[in-house]
Amino acid sequence: xxxxxxxxxxxxxxxxxxxxxxxLAETLxxxxxxxxxxxxxxxxxxxxxxxxxxxxxxxxxxxxxxxxLAFGPLSAARVRRWLGAGNFDVVHVHEPFSPSxxxxxxxAARGPVVATFHTAMTRSxxxxxxxGVLQLVSEKITGRIAVSELARKVQVExxxxxxxxxxxxxxxxxxxxxxxxxxxxxxxxxxxFLGRFTEPRKGFPLLRDAFATLAVSRxxxxxxxxxxxxxxxxxxxxxxxxxxxxxxxxxxxxxxxxRMLRSVDVYVAPNTGGESFGMILTEAMxxxxxxxxxxxxxxxxxxxxxxxxxxxxxxxxxxxxxxxxRLLDDPAERSELAIHARRVVAGxxxxxxxxxxxxxxxxxxxATGGVVTDETVDPVG
Amino acid sequence: xxxxxxxxxxxxVVVLVATYLTWTASRVDRLHARAYAAYAALDAHLVxxxxxxxxxxxxxxxxxxxxxxxxxxxxRPDGRDVAENDLTHQLRTVAAxxxxxxxxxxxxxxxxxxxxxxMHNDMVRDALAxxxxxxxxxxxxxxxxxxxAYFDVDDPTLEALPAAFVAPPTVQA
Numbered sequence: 319x320x321x322x323x324x325x326x327x328x329x330x331x332x333x334x335x336x337x338x339x340x341x342l343a344e345t346l347x348x349x350x351x352x353x354x355x356x357x358x359x360x361x362x363x364x365x366x367x368x369x370x371x372x373x374x375x376x377x378x379x380x381x382x383x384x385x386x387l388a389f390g391p392l393s394a395a396r397v398r399r400w401l402g403a404g405n406f407d408v409v410h411v412h413e414p415f416s417p418s419x420x421x422x423x424x425x426a427a428r429g430p431v432v433a434t435f436h437t438a439m440t441r442s443x444x445x446x447x448x449x450g451v452l453q454l455v456s457e458k459i460t461g462r463i464a465v466s467e468l469a470r471k472v473q474v475e476x477x478x479x480x481x482x483x484x485x486x487x488x489x490x491x492x493x494x495x496x497x498x499x500x501x502x503x504x505x506x507x508x509x510x511f512l513g514r515f516t517e518p519r520k521g522f523p524l525l526r527d528a529f530a531t532l533a534v535s536r537x538x539x540x541x542x543x544x545x546x547x548x549x550x551x552x553x554x555x556x557x558x559x560x561x562x563x564x565x566x567x568x569x570x571x572x573x574x575x576x577r578m579l580r581s582v583d584v585y586v587a588p589n590t591g592g593e594s595f596g597m598i599l600t601e602a603m604x605x606x607x608x609x610x611x612x613x614x615x616x617x618x619x620x621x622x623x624x625x626x627x628x629x630x631x632x633x634x635x636x637x638x639x640x641x642x643x644r645l646l647d648d649p650a651e652r653s654e655l656a657i658h659a660r661r662v663v664a665g666x667x668x669x670x671x672x673x674x675x676x677x678x679x680x681x682x683x684x685a686t687g688g689v690v691t692d693e694t695v696d697p698v699g
Numbered sequence: 700x701x702x703x704x705x706x707x708x709x710x711x712v713v714v715l716v717a718t719y720l721t722w723t724a725s726r727v728d729r730l731h732a733r734a735y736a737a738y739a740a741l742d743a744h745l746v747x748x749x750x751x752x753x754x755x756x757x758x759x760x761x762x763x764x765x766x767x768x769x770x771x772x773x774x775r776p777d778g779r780d781v782a783e784n785d786l787t788h789q790l791r792t793v794a795a796x797x798x799x800x801x802x803x804x805x806x807x808x809x810x811x812x813x814x815x816x817x818m819h820n821d822m823v824r825d826a827l828a829x830x831x832x833x834x835x836x837x838x839x840x841x842x843x844x845x846x847x848a849y850f851d852v853d854d855p856t857l858e859a860l861p862a863a864f865v866a867p868p869t870v871q872a
Contacts, residue, residue: 457730457825461818478824480817677807681814684740685822686733 322406325357326418460682466595487671493604502581506538510582521588603659734847737819
């Protein structure tokens with residue numbers, strides 16, 4: 319199958335959508351499909367061979383933050399040239415309802431178009447003003463994918479569309495084969511947290527207080543934290559005696575993140591809300607690290623109702639402390655959770671997720687006038 | 700000649716209105732063509748599902764499933780939703796007796812039915828929305844197209860067996 323994928327955000331800047339597009343494209347290529355990705359990028363940027371640059375992205379204030387987008391006559395011309403040269407069986411755009419390459423591609427494309435919605439973006443003022451244009455974009459889309467229940471709900475409630483839920487994929491092999499950071503997890507046990515600890519919804523204070531309690535009776539227990547923020551802020555409300563047992567990595571690269579997840583005995587996700595899917599949970603599960611998470615709906619689903627990771631009542635520090643104490647003392651329960659987690663996370667492995675996406679491609683091709691073909695004898699390569 | 704401006708203005712308005720109407724008419728045609736094409740694809744998937752169900756019914760000696768599949772295949776348009784719902788219901792009871800390979804196939808086929816139905820219903824919604832527009836109604840732009848209808852059935856997806864029992868699927872080129 320010849321697949322054209324459009325990424326609205328610049329590949330020069332790391333981000334969830336860009337990672338998703340890259341992993342999906344590489345998985346599809348390994349499975350034998352022909353894939354071309356169109357995205358904004360500086361002309362001299364080093365890009366993977368399957369990426370076609372649509373020119374530089376311009377920073378635009380959008381929906382309360384700065385989005386780097388490419389939009390305008392020049393971008394439109396590049397989109398049309400790419401579509402014309404690509405001869406694609408299906409075009410797969412990401413986030414087409416923002417003014418971006420994706421929107422231009424939908425408007426220019428003929429034939430089956432699949433769109434993936436990542437964010438739980440609610441109806442913004444710009445969206446309401448552009449309702450007529452959005453309807454024109456919407457009626458050229460054949461199939462819709464949402465990466466989370468929340469993103470699906472937004473499509474259903476705000477746009478009146480349905481959407482097929484396919485979760486974000488995770489590269490299980492890469493996580494399983496990563497080497498822990500030197501000296502970790504260490505003999506005294508280690509807990510891990512990744513994310514912006516200053517963001518209240520990430521729930522870091524719960525873990526910090528639980529750690530302060532646990533650290534008293536476990537003299538060699540350590541806490542490994544990665545994410546944006548200042549290390550002084552991180553430890554300021556901890557007792558001085560345990561501060562040097564909190565190791566702060568700051569912002570980490572993708573490679574170090576994968577290693578960090580394998581460097582701890584228990585990964586903790588104490589979020590108090592707002593997390594739409596819990597990508598970090600599937601990543602920790604793929605690493606073989608047991609997970610402790612608050613019992614938000616999304617987390618409960620990913621963790622198979624507590625069988626693939628321990629759950630505690632959201633916001634309850636005492637419960638978190640108790641669960642952590644139990645798991646730190648019980649290697650057998652930890653490995654039991656990790657074993658079940660590995661089984662569950664196999665369903666989130668990129669080859670599995672990409673095969674679900676290919677099902678949507680095939681259905682979209684058929685729904686726009688193609689014939690239903692039987693995959694088992696499909697002659698279309 | 701000040702009177703000329705009126706002529707220019709009227710010509711401009713006529714051209715704009717004509718362009719808009721031509722564009723709207725082609726949009727009406729396109730949205731209806733999409734909805735019909737999507738129904739054809741959905742129809743093909745429903746037939747495939749009934750065929751897969753028949754194969755499982757033969758292998759597992761389940762006459763009720765075979766009848767349900769037969770009735771779904773023979774259903775007339777106005778009774779099709781009921782027949783397909785009944786087949787979905789029969790298929791849900793099969794998991795316990797079907798062998799794993801045949802059931803995995805049924806799960807995949809049913810997922811495609813669900814996807815095709817979702818795409819179809821989205822396109823029907825777009826077609827019905829444009830039929831409601833005042834210009835479209837006043838000028839009877841949609842009159843030549845039969846009114847598309849939603850295909851309202853219960854969610855046809857089947858629970859997959861626990862991952863441990865199913866061989867990991869592979870992406871097909």
